[in-house]
Amino acid sequence: MSVWEIVELARHPQRPYxxxxxxxxxPDFIELHGDRLSADDPALVGGVGTWHGRTTVxxxxxxxxxxxxxxxxxxxxxxxxxxxxxxxxxHHAAKFGFPIISxxxxxxxxxxxxxxxxGIAAAIANAIMEWFRIPVPIVAAVIGEGGxxxxxxxxxxxxxxxxxxxxxxxxxPEAAASIVWRDNARKVEAAEQLQLTSREIVGMGVVxxxxxxxxxxxxADYDAAAAALDEALHRLMRPLLQxxxxxxxxxxxxxxxxxxxxxxxxxxxxxxxx
Amino acid sequence: xxxLERHQxxxxxxxxxxxxxxxxxxxxxxxxxxxxxxxxxxNYVCTECGHHFRxxxxxxxxxxxxxxxxxxxxxxxxxxDLLNWTVPKPYQxxxxxxxxxxxxxAVRTGTCTLDGKPMWLAAFDxxxxxxxxxxxxxxxxxxxxxxxxxxxxxxxLVSASGGARMQEGxxxxxxxxxxxxxxxxxxxxxxPFFSVLTDPTFGGTAASLALLGDINIAExxxxxxxxxxxxxxxxxxxxxxxxxxxxxxxxxHGQVDLVRSRTELRPLLAHLLEMYS
Numbered sequence: 001m002s003v004w005e006i007v008e009l010a011r012h013p014q015r016p017y018x019x020x021x022x023x024x025x026x027p028d029f030i031e032l033h034g035d036r037l038s039a040d041d042p043a044l045v046g047g048v049g050t051w052h053g054r055t056t057v058x059x060x061x062x063x064x065x066x067x068x069x070x071x072x073x074x075x076x077x078x079x080x081x082x083x084x085x086x087x088x089x090x091h092h093a094a095k096f097g098f099p100i101i102s103x104x105x106x107x108x109x110x111x112x113x114x115x116x117x118x119g120i121a122a123a124i125a126n127a128i129m130e131w132f133r134i135p136v137p138i139v140a141a142v143i144g145e146g147g148x149x150x151x152x153x154x155x156x157x158x159x160x161x162x163x164x165x166x167x168x169x170x171x172x173p174e175a176a177a178s179i180v181w182r183d184n185a186r187k188v189e190a191a192e193q194l195q196l197t198s199r200e201i202v203g204m205g206v207v208x209x210x211x212x213x214x215x216x217x218x219x220a221d222y223d224a225a226a227a228a229l230d231e232a233l234h235r236l237m238r239p240l241l242q243x244x245x246x247x248x249x250x251x252x253x254x255x256x257x258x259x260x261x262x263x264x265x266x267x268x269x270x271x272x273x274x
Numbered sequence: 275x276x277x278l279e280r281h282q283x284x285x286x287x288x289x290x291x292x293x294x295x296x297x298x299x300x301x302x303x304x305x306x307x308x309x310x311x312x313x314x315x316x317n318y319v320c321t322e323c324g325h326h327f328r329x330x331x332x333x334x335x336x337x338x339x340x341x342x343x344x345x346x347x348x349x350x351x352x353x354x355d356l357l358n359w360t361v362p363k364p365y366q367x368x369x370x371x372x373x374x375x376x377x378x379x380a381v382r383t384g385t386c387t388l389d390g391k392p393m394w395l396a397a398f399d400x401x402x403x404x405x406x407x408x409x410x411x412x413x414x415x416x417x418x419x420x421x422x423x424x425x426x427x428x429x430x431l432v433s434a435s436g437g438a439r440m441q442e443g444x445x446x447x448x449x450x451x452x453x454x455x456x457x458x459x460x461x462x463x464x465x466p467f468f469s470v471l472t473d474p475t476f477g478g479t480a481a482s483l484a485l486l487g488d489i490n491i492a493e494x495x496x497x498x499x500x501x502x503x504x505x506x507x508x509x510x511x512x513x514x515x516x517x518x519x520x521x522x523x524x525x526x527h528g529q530v531d532l533v534r535s536r537t538e539l540r541p542l543l544a545h546l547l548e549m550y551s
Binding site: 109111112113115116117118119120121122124125126128129132133148149152153155156168169170171174175176178179180181182184189190193194195196201204206253256257259260263264 | 356357359360361362409412413416436438439440441442443444445446447448449450451452454455456457458461477478480481482483484485486498499500501504505506508509510512514518519527528529
């Protein structure tokens with residue numbers, strides 16, 4: 001399969017979205033709304049559900065299926081309110097000691113005037129910083145598109161995994177092409193250069209694991225895809241539930257602090273920390 | 275008030291003589307014929323219209339640091355091509371050519387004093403692949419912040435950056451998390467972090483450490499935002515109003531605390547360093 005075919009699978013209109021997984025993982029899921037400041041961002045769903053016998057906070061980018069729903073969900077591109085809602089629910093989880101599952105599926109944060117006016121950069125910056133202080137276990141999974149800061153704003157976790165046909169990238173192939181070539185039509189070349197497939201990302205040591213998808217990709221069998229995701233999430237979450245929170249937070253810090261350690265191990269990287 | 279006045283009167287607008295930079299013949303702001311030496315002594319701010327010329331890290335360091343106080347750290351940490359990036363040109367070649375030109379990565383960091391007060395300083399260099407956040411840049415920032423947090427030394431950042439570096443792929447994106455975690459250490463340790471945003475500060479740099487200062491100070495007219503105007507237009511086909519994403523726009527929208535001329539920056543930082551000591 002070519003890199004671009006994987007990008008197309010990750011974006012496939014029939015691919016299961018966050019709510020398709022969450023409703024299978026926790027059938028009693030109750031969606032909670034709003035950032036408690038000004039709005040509710042429909043591009044991010046969040047709420048509580050019982051997962052393997054434990055109340056768990058679920059968060060996930062949500063894309064729409066119909067044209068109307070796609071517009072309403074803003075194609076899964078969050079506004080600043082979405083990141084504030086995520087943090088509000090993270091603090092909710094911390095209050096009650098609930099673990100957090102975060103499902104990532106976004107082309108990126110919304111690149112529009114309204115988002116800029118309401119501080120999208122600071123909202124993402126603050127979210128990324130605050131996740132390091134949430135003293136409950138967090139496991140994140142890239143289920144489709146992991147686009148740029150919009151994805152990372154929901155992706156600071158103790159363990160991060162990717163579905164086989166998902167992608168994770170510093171910028172969408174279109175944005176990277178626009179930045180590097182000033183021409184977003186060169187998206188295929190950009191996708192190949194970016195090394196954004198799950199196998200490449202796991203090879204760089206950025207995610208812990210790639211979750212295999214059913215035959216014909218996750219789009220072909222939602223139940224089987226959800227079962228595979230559930231197994232991996234639960235296996236990774238279980239040991240985290242036993243960790244004291246100080247240790248959890250230190251490990252989360254170290255996970256990202258040394259996430260490029262494979263590269264840093266190269267002899268020409270320079271001096272070690274003194 | 276008296277202390278602020280003392281700082282305004284007694285703290286020089288630059289720590290040392292600034293190096294010469296490439297300048298146009300006329301000011302792009304007002305068209306006046308530029309007097310390079312006069313401009314250089316005035317922090318590269320047009321004496322006529324206040325246009326702020328973009329500066330590299332090699333200028334920011336003598337501008338802010340007291341003469342002879344700068345001690346650069348980790349300058350021998352080097353970038354190299356990780357993703358075998360070849361188009362439109364090989365990344366390894368780009369990096370090596372820039373090093374030959376005397377630029378040392380998109381962030382330089384070290385310790386110095388300002389008006390005798392010790393601080394950590396990190397300066398982005400837009401001339402190095404658009405001042406993009408790379409593994410080396412992230413590493414220099416995170417190491418400095420960790421040391422500042424443990425020694426209780428104030429941290430001053432000067433940003434000028436297009437965002438995360440495409441040519442380092444998702445590992446460049448991960449630098450946002452790496453540096454923000456380190457900013458969290460500064461906050462937890464109660465160490466002041468003053469962030470100076472200059473033209474331009476965008477993308478992953480705006481969405482990470484640059485807007486997380488205890489006090490965010492922007493230069494007049496600097497373009498600051500998340501998505502660059504070209505990408506916004508390609509994505510939404512919307513025309514953007516004049517002044518969109520300017521420092522003044524960000525002040526009006528609550529993202530920065532102050533918009534100050536570069537010629538007031540050093541006295542202001544001297545005063546803040548004293549207030550927050």
